[in-house]
Amino acid sequence: MIPKLTGEILIDGLSDEAAWSAVTPWIPTQYEPDNGAPVTEKTEFLVAYDDDYVYFALRGYDRDQGGIRANTLYRDRLSGDDHFEILLDTFNDNETALLFTTTPAGIRKDALIFNDASGGGIRSGGWLNGDFNTYWDVETTVNADGWFAEVRVPVASLRFQDDDEEVVMGIALQRKIARKTERVVFPPVEPVNDWAFLKPSLAQKIVFRGLRPRKPLYVTGYGLGGIDHTQDGQTPARTSLEGGVDVKYGVTNNLTLDATLNTDFAQVEADDQQINLTRFSLFFPEKRQFFQERSGIFDFRVGRLSRLFHSRRIGLTDDGTPVPLWGGTRLVGRLGLWDIGLLNMQTRKSGDRPSENFGVLRARRQAWNAYSYAGAMATSRIGPDGQYNVAYGLDMVARLRGDDYLTVQWAQSFADSLPSSFEKLNNGRFTIELQRRRRSGWGYSTTVAWAGRRYDPGIGFTQRNNFTLLDDAVSYTWLMPESSRLIWHQVAMEGFAFVRNVSGAIESLEVGPEWEFSAKSGAGGSVAFKLLYEDLDSPFALSDQVHVPAGRYTFFQGRARYSVSHTSLIQLRPEVAAGTFYDGTELSIGASPVWYISRHLELAGSYRYTRIRFAERDGQFDAHLARLRIGTALNTSVSANAFLQYNSAVHTVSANVRFRYNFREGNDLWLVYNTTGFTRHQGEPMDREALLIKYTHTLQR
Secondary structure, three states, X not given: OOOEOOOOOOOOOOOOOHHHHOOOOEOOEEEEOOOOOOOOOOEEEEEEEOOOXXXXXXXXXXXXXXXXXXXXXXXXXOOOOOEEXXXXXXXXXXXOEEEEEEOOOOOOEEEEEOHHHOOOOOOOOOOEEOOOOOOOEEEEEEEOOEEEEEEEEEHHHOOOOOOOOEEEEEEEEEEEEHHHOEEEEEOOOOOOOOOHHHOHHHOEEEEEEOOOOOOOEEEEEEEEEEEEEEEOOOOOOEEEEEEEEEEEEEOOOOEEEEEEEOOOOOOOOOOOOOOOOOOOXXXXXXXXHHHOOOHHHHOOEOOOOOEOOOHHHOOEOOOOOEOOEEEEEEEEEEEOOEEEEEEEEEEOOEOOEOOOEEEEEEEEEEOOOOOOEEEEEEEEEEOOOOOEEEEEEEEEEEEEEOOEEEEEEEEEEEEOOOOOOXXXXXXXXXXXEEEEOOOOEEEEEEEEXXXXXXXXXXOOEOOOOOEEEXXXXXXXXXXXXXXXXXXXXXXXXXXXXXXXXXXXXXXXXXXXXXXXXXXXXXXXXXXXXXEEEEEEOXXXXXXXOOEEOOEEXXXXXXXXXXXXXXXXXXEOOEEEEEEEEOOEEEEEEEEOOEEEEEOOEEEEEEEEEXXXXXXXXXXXXXXXXXEEEEEEEOOOOEEEEEEEEEEOOOOEEEEEEEEEEEEEOOEEEEEEEEEEEEEOOOOOEEEEEEEEEEEEEEEEO
16 A cells, blocks of 8 residues: 655655655665675665655665766666666556656656567567656755655556546566666566566556546647758748647546647657668658657557558658648547547648548457457548548457467458458458567467458558568577576577468578577677578669669578677677678678767767678679767756768768757757758759757646
8 A cells, every 4th residue: 555645745856754754665676687686775765645646756875976877967868877767557457557767867768668568679669668758757866875866746647547445556666776787676576577677567566545536638839930941953942930739638537638730740859760671661660759648559560560550651751751730639548448549630731642531549458367458450541532541450469377478460451442252361461479478498489470462551561461471489598696697698599481372482581599698797799690581573672773683592691799788888889790692792790889978968879881792793782871869968958969860872961950948848949950961863962951940838737
């Protein structure tokens, strides 16, 4: 039972008020490097609430004040800092959670967790939405005894099942002591799953008595002005001045309605450039804030990168060019045992692109046990001339026993007309997966997927059709004793094969062993060797001058990567891949350096050089991809970020520079400068640049 406060609390980080004295601290244990051992620096967690807020406090004592890390003042970054993290499973569904994080510098970082932190790595965003933001407060203090934090989350920022008597949630708290690469957690958790300390299913159950929900109303207006110029000697500079409004309203304690008019995403960071060495479309994640809240509800994957719904299909072209939006609505939350998501957006006419309407409906609920669910999704894309694309899907995730899970998914799409009975299956896609979500001892994952040749969800993402996929992996993981320098290491054999439905011939295949490790120092790495096979029906282009001819190819590749602890002030993180590539050879080397210079300045970059040679055809392909992020912050309210990129494959140099003054949550002044320089095939320069200023102001009730 979480205690209800009987007195006032001043949010100053110290948790020394009389009201806190009635709260019994929770004492954590080590998660890493020595799981289950006592903490090396005294730590206490406190949780309490009143009618308006839920409060969390950290008493992070430290005998070495100079060793406390606070490397950044930039919102939503950790930069190798000490930190205090709060996971709150507000619906007690063992699957989704809110994540609040702060550091000794008092920065705020918030995120959404879904799918019980399973299915894709944290870096790929497979189950973590780091672009989510909500309303909450934090204050921190650093003194001779250590560092201390108080976090205050408005009840209006939480969604939970209303109950006249009790509200049950899941909670997990952790402290990171960066210089020691030590993570301490409550409740105790063993590292038998990847990211086990972020799994809602392993959270401690807590009870709030008499906690009543709030129905907030937020109205956010914006004004935007800017100039856009293309240096081609023909197009005049264009100026713009416009505004819009967003409304967020709590319809019930569990349902939130968002409405947006003349929607704008000018302040969103540019996409990371990629180099495509395949014949398939590249996948880019969603970064726009409107699509972030409870985005896990809309997550419907049908094997690998395929998605029945991908929000980037709304308001963005395939190459990432914005399409203006009239606006739309979104309703997300829970009705009884059902998670509900409803989205409808309308784009404007833009150039040759007509105005279109996009709709999504998602529903799912727990079934069989607290770790399983079943659900459905429907999507629509409708043009002004009556053309349409509609799709639906059914899915189920069932926990069979222990850490063994069964996933079954079916999706089907229809465009402009309903197919004949014979053709209906060719519009579908099916996946069945059996997986052990455990990192200890034997592990496995086996997937069978099938896709018809006409499957094409109008607001989804898919790379290929007309195949049967067999995707399998078996592994063994050793959890190492306290005397070892490693926390765990794993050997695995992984492989997949895409088989053509008509001929039964293998189209793509990859198989081989991999060894991966995680060290107590925070370092980690892997080594893999792969056999690859590709059967090309038609050639594909690496560049305007270099093509891979149709044919059958067998080739081999070795890959290795290494990274030091993410808490190190200077990191390199090298990667290398080498081997054959179709009928040629490939060498790819790269690194992702990071330098936390001070809390006011940090540099993070990546560079990859890809060298491909086709000796028999006298062909060569060289690609350089470089990214540099320069983060600066005067304090937690004033910051700037420059994102510079160079991609030799498409001959572009681009910059996305953003200045932000955050007066308070919801009130921001943005100054954004974008420029892209590139060369036409004829060698004529044609640069594009835009300067925008945007102010948002939120009123709340």
